[in-house]
Amino acid sequence: MSSDNMIELAQVRKSYFIGHPNEFEVLHGIDLHIRRGEFIAIVGASGSGKSTLMNIIGVLDRPTSGSYSLDGVAIETLHDRELSRIRNHKIGFIFQNFNLIARSTAIHNVELPMLYAGLSRHERHERAKELMAMVEMTDRARHQPNELSGGQKQRVAIARAMANDPAILLADEPTGNLDTATERMVMDVFHRLHEEQGKTIVLITHSPDLAKETDRVVTLRDGQIIEDRKGVGHA
Amino acid sequence: MNLWENVHLAISSLMANKMRALLTMLGIIIGIGSVIGILTVGDSLSGSISDDIQSLGARNVAVTIQARESDISRAPAFVQALRNGGNAAADKDLITTDMLANLKAAFPGSIEAVSLTETVGIGEVRDGQRYANLTLTGVNADFTVANELTILGGHFLTAEETESFKKVAVVSDKLVDNLFGKQNPLGQTIDVVIEGIADRYTIVGIYEYEESSLNPSMEADADINTSVYIPLNTALHRTGSAGYQSLTLVTTSNTDAVAFAPTVEAFFKFYYDKNPDYVVRAFSLESMADTINDVLGTITIAISLIAAISLLVGGIGVMNIMLVSITERTREIGTRKALGAPNSSIRIQFIVESMIICLIGGAIGIVLGLVLGSVGAYFLESPARASIGNISLAVGFSMAIGIFFGYYPANKAAKLDPIEALRYE
Numbered sequence: 001m002s003s004d005n006m007i008e009l010a011q012v013r014k015s016y017f018i019g020h021p022n023e024f025e026v027l028h029g030i031d032l033h034i035r036r037g038e039f040i041a042i043v044g045a046s047g048s049g050k051s052t053l054m055n056i057i058g059v060l061d062r063p064t065s066g067s068y069s070l071d072g073v074a075i076e077t078l079h080d081r082e083l084s085r086i087r088n089h090k091i092g093f094i095f096q097n098f099n100l101i102a103r104s105t106a107i108h109n110v111e112l113p114m115l116y117a118g119l120s121r122h123e124r125h126e127r128a129k130e131l132m133a134m135v136e137m138t139d140r141a142r143h144q145p146n147e148l149s150g151g152q153k154q155r156v157a158i159a160r161a162m163a164n165d166p167a168i169l170l171a172d173e174p175t176g177n178l179d180t181a182t183e184r185m186v187m188d189v190f191h192r193l194h195e196e197q198g199k200t201i202v203l204i205t206h207s208p209d210l211a212k213e214t215d216r217v218v219t220l221r222d223g224q225i226i227e228d229r230k231g232v233g234h235a
Numbered sequence: 236m237n238l239w240e241n242v243h244l245a246i247s248s249l250m251a252n253k254m255r256a257l258l259t260m261l262g263i264i265i266g267i268g269s270v271i272g273i274l275t276v277g278d279s280l281s282g283s284i285s286d287d288i289q290s291l292g293a294r295n296v297a298v299t300i301q302a303r304e305s306d307i308s309r310a311p312a313f314v315q316a317l318r319n320g321g322n323a324a325a326d327k328d329l330i331t332t333d334m335l336a337n338l339k340a341a342f343p344g345s346i347e348a349v350s351l352t353e354t355v356g357i358g359e360v361r362d363g364q365r366y367a368n369l370t371l372t373g374v375n376a377d378f379t380v381a382n383e384l385t386i387l388g389g390h391f392l393t394a395e396e397t398e399s400f401k402k403v404a405v406v407s408d409k410l411v412d413n414l415f416g417k418q419n420p421l422g423q424t425i426d427v428v429i430e431g432i433a434d435r436y437t438i439v440g441i442y443e444y445e446e447s448s449l450n451p452s453m454e455a456d457a458d459i460n461t462s463v464y465i466p467l468n469t470a471l472h473r474t475g476s477a478g479y480q481s482l483t484l485v486t487t488s489n490t491d492a493v494a495f496a497p498t499v500e501a502f503f504k505f506y507y508d509k510n511p512d513y514v515v516r517a518f519s520l521e522s523m524a525d526t527i528n529d530v531l532g533t534i535t536i537a538i539s540l541i542a543a544i545s546l547l548v549g550g551i552g553v554m555n556i557m558l559v560s561i562t563e564r565t566r567e568i569g570t571r572k573a574l575g576a577p578n579s580s581i582r583i584q585f586i587v588e589s590m591i592i593c594l595i596g597g598a599i600g601i602v603l604g605l606v607l608g609s610v611g612a613y614f615l616e617s618p619a620r621a622s623i624g625n626i627s628l629a630v631g632f633s634m635a636i637g638i639f640f641g642y643y644p645a646n647k648a649a650k651l652d653p654i655e656a657l658r659y660e
Binding site for chain 2: 084088099101103113117164
């Protein structure tokens with residue numbers, strides 16, 4: 001059954017300890033299955049728990065209770081070092097504020113995940129050049145992040161997320177800091193990766209219009225899934 | 236992620252904050268610089284002392300009588316020798332020619348020469364405005380075997396002269412400068428006044444005065460006290476002495492002078508066992524040099540340790556700046572973790588950065604220290620000696636400081652919660 005589902009969350013709860021004796025529960029038992037190759041949007045108002053959910057899906061955080069299996073691997077049994085490996089190999093993060101490493105050129109940023117994966121200099125460089133070509137940024141490869149526009153930065157970030165050919169792309173408000181035209185361009189890149197490479201993509205957004213483009217829209221409110229319906233993109 | 240990647244990363248991060256990196260390094264530069272400087276001066280001093288000993292004669296064994304009751308008998312031999320000057324020994328306590336004849340007969344293969352000296356006293360020669368301080372010393376023919384003298388004019392006292400009661404003298408070039416200026420002093424006479432009694436001597440030779448690190452002179456050139464050498468018998472006649480307080484044995488080249496010294500002491504025990512006041516001590520110049528170098532080494536290390544305190548301060552500076560740097564780069568650390576960097580990679584990245592600061596600082600410090608050390612050695616008039624050992628020690632020490640003071644900040648970075656780090660503004 002796991003072969004079909006990339007992500008299986010069962011009764012996932014997450015609470016934060018905010019001083020004795022209070023615990024603040026952000027996620028109240030989430031059940032969510034995401035199929036391999038699915039393009040899914042998670043929407044919700046701020047404070048609905050969507051960032052917490054993304055952190056758990058991206059194994060940056062562990063659920064307080066419940067189970068999570070990613071690509072058939074039960075996450076709760078793993079050590080920190082193994083979680084690092086999973087982030088490195090299976091997950092590609094894309095952030096709202098890009099989070100490119102300043103002082104490193106665009107292409108060096110793209111090489112970074114491969115560095116941690118232990119690829120040789122030559123392998124890294126060849127793969128990074130391919131990825132930069134994929135996001136049409138070849139001519140900007142040697143530029144530093146502060147010399148790039150927002151859309152260019154996000155394209156570099158997408159190339160970086162794709163570096164180790166991950167199973168899932170996790171995008172947290174990827175167009176939140178971009179104008180409409182660049183937003184379109186970035187979304188097109190996601191559609192292309194989804195259609196041409198069959199990537200599983202989890203898009204976190206508060207924009208209903210963007211969410212509609214995906215296969216499936218999951219709506220969170222107060223730490224619970226209140227709606228799970230097919231999107232327009234599924235047609 | 237290999238070491239080279241980390242080094243590259245560290246350097247690019249330092250280049251982004253050049254001024255800050257330089258100021259941080261300054262503590263390490265000053266620390267390593269002063270330690271290396273002090274060690275270089277120390278090495279130069281002990282090196283030139285060893286050289287002086289070699290030129291004075293590593294084969295020499297100094298034999299001297301020493302007062303018994305003193306508590307200093309456990310102090311190094313040369314310290315005792317220095318203190319003996321104050322004690323007046325009676326004729327019965329002195330080393331006699333008979334004893335020496337027996338000594339030579341007992342160790343025929345070990346003793347090459349016996350240099351005997353009789354110091355008449357410290358005095359001066361006065362000629363109108365001109366004067367020269369001197370020590371009047373009678374010497375025998377073996378004196379030149381035990382001591383290296385460069386003769387600039389005339390000749391040193393011949394064997395014949397030293398056996399005679401002639402009033403001839405060999406003087407230093409300094410004395411000549413002070414008394415005669417440009418005149419040729421050979422054949423001239425000088426009136427040496429010691430304790431109010433004047434004696435007239437004819438100059439037959441001039442030797443070159445050499446200041447050694449063993450007895451550096453703080454006097455101005457005009458006041459330097461130099462030795463005036465006269466025949467041994469002339470001196471003995473003047474002092475009326477029946478023997479010798481001290482003498483120098485020159486061992487043969489196949490004899491170990493350090494090992495021979497106690498043998499000589501044991502030999503004299505036979506004569507002095509019943510003497511209530513005096514014993515005979517013998518020590519080789521080589522062991523004396525070892526003792527001086529030990530003392531000098533201890534002093535050098537002590538001063539270096541004080542200088543090393545500035546290294547500690549420098550290390551704390553490095554730690555401080557690493558903590559600042561990690562706070563500034565919290566988001567970067569979060570990003571790296573999200574991209575799959577394990578904690579160990581983050582830790583190594585920052586430890587390498589701290590090590591690079593300390594190593595570059597250390598390298599600059601070594602250069603600075605060598606320059607300072609050379610200047611110091613120049614003023615002490617001993618050749619500067621840079622030791623590879625000290626330099627490797629400094630490099631190792633800077634690396635150790637980098638690791639020690641970099642570990643805490645690096646570990647703090649490694650343990651950052653990636654979510655908190657990514658959210659950091």
